[in-house]
Amino acid sequence: MGAALAAATIATVILSVRGARGLRGPTSFQAGMYGASWALGFLIMGILSVLIGRAVDDFWVRGMLINSVAVLIVGLLYVTGGTTFNDQRQCYLGLWLLVVTITALLSGPNHFLAVFLYLGSAGLLAGSVTEYLATRRRRPAAVNHA
Template sequence: MFEDPREALRLIEREQVNTIREVTPDPRLMYWPWGLTWLISFGLSFLRYGPEGRVLVDFPEWVPLSAMTGLLIVAGIFTGIVGARSGRHISGPSSRQGAMYGVSWSVGFTGLAVVFGQVGESLPEHLAGLLWGGGMVALVGVLYMAGAAIWQLRDMFVLGAWISGVNVIGVLLGPGWHALLIAVAGGGGMLVAGFVGWWRLR
């Protein structure tokens, strides 16, 4: 038994903090893979398909898409493993929420891919690229905000709103500029969010 109630309270608080750290994945490991993916892949897209159709760096056309596809797969597998390891001690409603949220990402991206695959064929190449890039990034922003509403995470909501705003500005500016904004402000925003989340978790 504790003679001092304050000592017991401090012990409880320490255990609560330790529990939160154990079940909460490192934000850097959840955000940085995606931030780097956007920074690299959209950066390559900007260099190859610049504003007004300019080619800033003349490398093969398949490089940006291939880089994005490969990096997305690696980031998805990596963050999936990190999330699964952090959630292995969680059960009940929270576990179901996480599972349903994860499925929502897959369903959302699959649905958009089918729609864009049909619509994009009738658009010029530069507009088809803007449709794919703008649509997918818009979905990411909305899903981040939805996840923030589920788990009451203000930082995650701010990130989703930031990505959504940057995406809208990029789409209005047009092809080339959209890729640059998403690479720098979108990918960079994820890198900053990962660092801020890690710092607060400490």
């Protein structure tokens, strides 16, 4: 698991650096701050996870708290990224994740994971399909040179 996370982190950094090449001015600043927010948000998440792990004895409540904070960070950063880069689909996905987190917390530790499984994954799948279809519409038709 550690090796997979390290590989994912390295790949993300490489892709982000490649994608940011050529960005100048306000766009460069926005992208840099947005990327730093993700990194710092999850550094804080790691520290909070350790503290929650030490303070909360109940396994299910501990898991519920740690996962809710993680999804809170992701949801807020999606909304922030969507507003920063004028991407409505990203905003809606972030809001959906926040609503799912509220619903999962209110359902309690016995149903928390089921709420995330059904509502969270459905929202992510819907977002993926929507983005795929939007990307297909923006892409110019292939030219046949035969």
